[in-house]
Amino acid sequence: MNSNNLPIGIFDSGIGGLTVLKEIINRLPSERTIYLGDTARVPYGSRSPETVTRYSFENSRFLFSRGIKLLVIACNTASSVSLERVRRSVSVPVIGVIQPGARAAAAATRNKKVGVIGTDATVRTNAYSSAIRSIDSSIEVFSLACPLFVPLVEEGWTEGAVAELTAETYLRDIRREGIDTLVLGCTHYPLLKGVLSKIMGPGVRLIDSAIETAATIRAALEEQSLLRDVQGDGTGESNREFYVTDSPEKFIDVGERFLGSSISFIKKIELESEV
Numbered sequence: 001m002n003s004n005n006l007p008i009g010i011f012d013s014g015i016g017g018l019t020v021l022k023e024i025i026n027r028l029p030s031e032r033t034i035y036l037g038d039t040a041r042v043p044y045g046s047r048s049p050e051t052v053t054r055y056s057f058e059n060s061r062f063l064f065s066r067g068i069k070l071l072v073i074a075c076n077t078a079s080s081v082s083l084e085r086v087r088r089s090v091s092v093p094v095i096g097v098i099q100p101g102a103r104a105a106a107a108a109t110r111n112k113k114v115g116v117i118g119t120d121a122t123v124r125t126n127a128y129s130s131a132i133r134s135i136d137s138s139i140e141v142f143s144l145a146c147p148l149f150v151p152l153v154e155e156g157w158t159e160g161a162v163a164e165l166t167a168e169t170y171l172r173d174i175r176r177e178g179i180d181t182l183v184l185g186c187t188h189y190p191l192l193k194g195v196l197s198k199i200m201g202p203g204v205r206l207i208d209s210a211i212e213t214a215a216t217i218r219a220a221l222e223e224q225s226l227l228r229d230v231q232g233d234g235t236g237e238s239n240r241e242f243y244v245t246d247s248p249e250k251f252i253d254v255g256e257r258f259l260g261s262s263i264s265f266i267k268k269i270e271l272e273s274e275v
């Protein structure tokens, strides 16, 4: 098959990467996509870099076995700890979520004070902070892990008193730093945008890595002449395949709300372990 017509492969630790898929669909509606949510092993954010790297290789290997033209590591944690190693091991372009988010934050800040929120693992690697400061070393970066946001979102509790109180408690200190830009450095956090902007106030710009990443994917496909070549009805749900490593029911239930469209082709799979 002409590689232009191959799908884009996307993986995440679970449901959160659907925020990235949604933006890919918005910008590239004709592209075919294969999404893998490693729902049996979520969360990645509390695991060691070695474990997350092993999972990333297993996820990538599965997507390659389906035939893809570009790989997206939609998970911030996996992008932070394993992007370079995965990139070195494959022959297709690999795009993560850190660089696009960092570029957007560096461009957005006026007072050069940027906050980054993410999982424990993402914050520990300093991946966002290094990426932002390598663009502009005068920017001060304040990073904060907000691990409870992931289970809240997985549960579908993206608004209401529990979400607000959790956000208020986490963000109190970072708000005091006077940041004007906040990077949502985790796949799940765009789903809490309403709550986060309420807590941070109108003076703080929220950077959604998912939107920035989709723009980067489009640019990479254009640059490498890999855009899908479709005539007629190339769009629609038949272009989207979903795979999960645990039972699909909850993924469908919460996922359809995130995605704003139905998830019709979905299959539970067993990933082959590396050893």
Ligand code: DGL
Pocket (backbone or CB within 6 Å): 012, 013, 014, 016, 017, 042, 043, 044, 045, 046, 074, 075, 076, 077, 078, 118, 119, 122, 150, 185, 186, 187, 188
């Ligand atoms: N996908 C992860 C991330 O973006 C969040 C969920 C997890 O901890 O696995 O960092």
